[in-house]
Amino acid sequence: MCGIIGIKGNDEVAKELFVGLLALQHRGQNAAGISTYDGERFYYKKDTGLVSRVLSEEYLRRLHGSIGIGHVRYPTIGSGGEEDAQPFLINSPVGMAMVHNGNIVNYFELRRTLEKRRYLNSFCDVEVLLNIFAENFDKDPFKATEKIMDITNGGYSVIAIVSGLGLFAFRDPNAIRPFIFGRRGENYIFASESVVLQILDYKVIKDLEPGEGILIDENGKVTQRIIKKGAPRHCIFEYIYFARPESFLDGLSVYQKRLNLGKELSKETQRQGVKPDVVVPIPDTSRPTAIALAEELDVPYREGLIKNRYILRTFIMSTDEERAMYIKYKLNPLVSELRGKKVLLVDDSIVRGTTSRQIVRVVRNAGAKEIYFAISAPPIRNPCYYGIDMQTRSELIAREKSVEEIREVLKADALIYQTLDGLTRAIGKESFCRACFDGDYPTKIKGKEMLEIEEKRKKVTRKKTAGADLFDV
Ligand code: SF4
Incomplete structure (x- = not known):
């Protein structure tokens, strides 16, 4: 269980990301992090601990840029140590930073294949996603994500900053983990739960569809596409336990x-x-x-x-x-x-x-x-x-x-x-995963x-x- 947020604004976004992460703290207390991009370089700060401990005033002042992503972590795979904290960054073929909420079921298989040609620093599954994305990226994030959706099995909501392109988000083909998209004037936001939008005064545009990708380019132009269509199987446990009571997930209170x-x-x-x-x-x-x-x-x-x-x-x-x-x-x-x-x-x-x-x-x-x-x-x-x-x-x-x-x-x-x-x-029943109760997993495992x-x-x-x-x- 993790919480993610991404903002494309017109001004510095670090403080808004920080407030958004505080609103998502219930989704993970093990680690926190933010990465921003100012059009020239990436900035980041991540560590184990609560949002307020990891991201002090001093660090927030150093995180420049009008595009940013943030993460709170509860480890499901990985050691839970500092090396598994998100965001993850990569600088080839272009600068990229990525956060995710979810879990890749065939993580170990993908990792074994990737390790033959790339060096991995952690046991966090977003590192694998980011490397697959980078390997298949040739100016088109939708195409790179198509490859991810073709070869990965799991539930994932992902946000990435891609240098020279903008802010890009996608949700797995069964939309298992929650993911919402909103707007305030010319600013756009992605977050795990609607409570973040409410607190930061953003209006909800929509929950991302199963298998959908959305790009906000550096000029604020929005491009949306269904990359791989699937049937919705939202996690029913979010309603029972995980999500904050003020949140609406996929339209439901x-x-x-x-x-x-x-x-x-x-x-x-x-x-x-x-x-x-x-x-x-x-x-x-x-x-x-x-x-x-x-x-x-x-x-x-x-x-x-x-x-x-x-x-x-x-x-x-x-x-x-x-x-x-x-x-x-x-x-x-x-x-x-x-x-x-x-x-x-x-x-x-x-x-x-x-x-x-x-x-x-x-x-x-x-x-x-x-x-x-x-x-x-x-x-x-x-x-x-x-x-x-x-x-x-x-x-x-x-x-x-x-x-x-x-x-x-x-x-x-x-x-x-x-x-x-x-x-x-x-x-x-129909649009929900409730496999922990009935064993009917949305994907083959x-x-x-x-x-x-x-x-x-x-x-x-x-x-x-x-x-x-x-x-x-
Ligand atoms: S309903 Fe249960 S098995 Fe399905 S995603 Fe949620 S917690 Fe996991």
């Missing part, structure tokens, strides 16, 4: 979809005969879902867990005790709202179950009489290979265990998952590709968190 998830979840809660005294969200993503669920059940909605947003995942958690302490520091119970009550906790998803189990323990210790756990998403049974770090097959708790067995692991009094039908009614991605992911995950669910708290 994330907040409204989360409310819908709560309404659907109430049906399953009632079907199971669960009758809570209070509905409590696990902050922050599940709030709208919990609000709608409480309304439908006609039960009070309360904040029962207060999140300390200044604690970041900066330390390695290798033991159960360390993980328990992390949750304790991060989520503090509001005892007055929990003690002696039958509490229905609402969360967006369960990956390994490690975090959920700790949360149940925290709420139990706060004196809750009974604890029920409701999940916005259906059981996650398959990893994502399109840019979301969802562990490996063997680590997904719902792959091997039944719902009842998971409830026992969590030590909850009831476990209520969203059903696939409920998910379909809440968000939709070879067993070897799955293994290579998972092998690499295991190593990265061990290094990053050593055991906690990656996107729970």
